[in-house]
Each structure stands twice: as C-alpha cells, then as structure tokens.
Amino acid sequence: MIELPEVLTIAKQMNKEIKGKTIKSGNRGNSQHKWAFYNRDAEEFERILPGKTVGEISGNAGWIITNLEPGYALLLGDMGGKILFHQNDETIPDKYHLMLHFEDNTYLTVSIQGWGFIKIVEKSEVATDRHATQKILSPISHDFTFDYFHQLIKSYEKREKKSIKAFMITGPKKMPGIGNGYLQDILFRAKIHPKRVVAEISDDEIKGLYEAIKTTMKEAIELGGKDEEKDLYNNKGGYSRILNSKTKGKPCQECGTIIEKIQYMGGSSYFCPSCQA
Ligand SMILES: [Zn+2]
Structure with a gap:
C-alpha cells in the first residue's frame, strides 16, 4: 500500500x-x-x-x-x-x-x-471529501503531541475490546497514512503485540508507541518510502521493513526468537512472540 x-x-x-x-x-x-x-x-x-x-x-x-x-x-x-x-x-x-x-x-x-x-x-x-479527509491529526504534524495521542488512546473503554492493530489502521480514529505495512515495525519497536487491547496498554507503552510512530515515519520519509513500493520514476524506496513476509521464520534482530505470522484483521501480522507482549 x-x-x-x-x-x-x-x-x-x-x-x-x-x-x-x-x-x-x-x-x-x-x-x-x-x-x-x-x-x-x-x-x-x-x-x-x-x-x-x-x-x-x-x-x-x-x-x-x-x-x-x-x-x-x-x-x-x-x-x-x-x-x-x-x-x-x-x-x-x-x-x-x-x-x-x-x-x-x-x-x-x-x-x-x-x-x-x-x-x-x-x-x-x-x-x-469523505475519503481524503481525516478526523485525526497527521502523525507528522506539530500538533500530534504525546498528550494528543495519549488522550486518543484513553478514549477507548475496556469493554470495547478494540485491539491495537484495529485502532491504528481501521475506523474513524485510525492513524492517518499508516497502513498494515509500517504498522509491523511500529508495533515491533513499541514491543506491543498486534492483538493487545488498546484500553489495557500502560502509559509507558503509550509513550513507546508514540515514539515508534514518530521514529518510523521520520525514517521512512527520509528514505523515500518502503523498498517494496515504487516512486514516480519506478525506483524503489530506501526503507527496508524490520518485519515483513521475508522475515517470517527468521530470528528476531533483538532477541533471536523466531518471527511469527498470523492472519489477523484482513492482513498478515508479523511479530516477535518474545519481544512483543
Ligand atoms: Zn524478539
């Protein structure tokens, strides 16, 4: 995507x-x-x-x-x-x-x-336009502060049982411009399992997630996008994802545990079962 x-x-x-x-x-x-x-x-x-x-x-x-x-x-x-x-x-x-x-x-x-x-x-x-406009601030805008992100996460109640993956890439409060591609690396960096319930994520984890979004977006923008996509001149971007179909079954770069894949919410999720709780 x-x-x-x-x-x-x-x-x-x-x-x-x-x-x-x-x-x-x-x-x-x-x-x-x-x-x-x-x-x-x-x-x-x-x-x-x-x-x-x-x-x-x-x-x-x-x-x-x-x-x-x-x-x-x-x-x-x-x-x-x-x-x-x-x-x-x-x-x-x-x-x-x-x-x-x-x-x-x-x-x-x-x-x-x-x-x-x-x-x-x-x-x-x-x-x-109902497709091209978002209700949530762009993760690279100046106003996308930690307080803003924290409040957004806290707006979910436990009974909703919404997972972090669902929160990040679906629904009206999804992170603008982030899809299943970059989500893999964001959750890996934040050490959060894709199925974790949003309302049960600790303040420290929210901080880590916020930093992971910022870091991943900044790095990928500087590198001209993912190496799985092409730019206007049909050249690959320079960002190699940490977790993708090629890293499934290979050792985690942090701890050596084998990276797993699950089909979850209409797309593949890759994660380290040790690092991502
Ligand atoms: Zn690991």
Whole structure:
C-alpha cells in the first residue's frame, strides 16, 4: 500500500515533474479493475481533464491531492500500485487505470494493485471529501503531541475490546497514512503485540508507541518510502521493513526468537512472540 512516506515522496516528485503542465487529454485507463473506485464515469473524466493545468500537489495521510486549474482537484489514495511519470509513451505500462497526457507529450499513469480510489472533485469539495479527509491529526504534524495521542488512546473503554492493530489502521480514529505495512515495525519497536487491547496498554507503552510512530515515519520519509513500493520514476524506496513476509521464520534482530505470522484483521501480522507482549 502507498502509505504516508510514499505519498509525500511521490507528491514531491509530482510537483517537480508535472506542476504547471497542461493536460491535452485524460482518461480512466485501458483496463477494467473491480477495485478501482472512481467517483465519475469515463465520459466525465474525458470531458473535465483536457485543458486543465496542474497546480500545487500535496500529500495528506494516504492521499495525493493534485489541483487542476481552474476549479478541480484529482484525489488519489487508499491505494496499492504505481503512480508513474513518463517522458514519452515508451514506458507506459500495459495496464493502467488513469492516464494524463500533457501538452508536451509527457504522461502520468496510475496502475492500481489491490484497490484504490481515483476521484475528480470540485476544489470546494476537497476539504470535506469523505475519503481524503481525516478526523485525526497527521502523525507528522506539530500538533500530534504525546498528550494528543495519549488522550486518543484513553478514549477507548475496556469493554470495547478494540485491539491495537484495529485502532491504528481501521475506523474513524485510525492513524492517518499508516497502513498494515509500517504498522509491523511500529508495533515491533513499541514491543506491543498486534492483538493487545488498546484500553489495557500502560502509559509507558503509550509513550513507546508514540515514539515508534514518530521514529518510523521520520525514517521512512527520509528514505523515500518502503523498498517494496515504487516512486514516480519506478525506483524503489530506501526503507527496508524490520518485519515483513521475508522475515517470517527468521530470528528476531533483538532477541533471536523466531518471527511469527498470523492472519489477523484482513492482513498478515508479523511479530516477535518474545519481544512483543
Ligand atoms: Zn524478539
């Protein structure tokens, strides 16, 4: 999945490559994909996109927001796959689910793997879009303080039995831009088992979790995202996850215990049964 560090990396690269370009034509791609979610039909995409100029591009949580002047914005997010820039048509992938063809004959394509949202909204709708806006502060914002995070965790009651994994990556209070990918390393660093009940986590553990979120995001952003994902130029990011499918069955780097895998809440969880209580 494209999580916050990948979003920021790609948004920065898009500002460099396509900001100021005018769209000659655009479409919903050449391939049907059941889990590509659009908010408009193909005709509307083909009608709205031509003649628009790419304005500022920003990253917010799991979303890349591209202003299309005048009056619109393209929202890409909650997505697995690739967002690629092409100097010419030779590198365009076989299957894609959005194409922008610019007047200088360069291109942007989006190819979804798994699922993803591609939306064109009016500018006035961006701030209230039900997918692209979050109720929780971004973990990299200045206002995401320990007190704020502590209060958020304490808002869960014991009877809810909500697990830490559920809290972090699902529901209205999920951590913006953090998905199942970075979650593995965050919980490993915080020494918390993915199934632990949120309301039963101690203050010391909340502190550790807060630090783990900050550290993991900072490191991954500096390294341009995960090495399992591609940037705008089809290059891998520089962040290697501590726990992933390749580390299952291998010794924990802290204590040597074998890393385990469980299927939990619609995705794999990897953990050290000794370090993560
Ligand atoms: Zn361990």
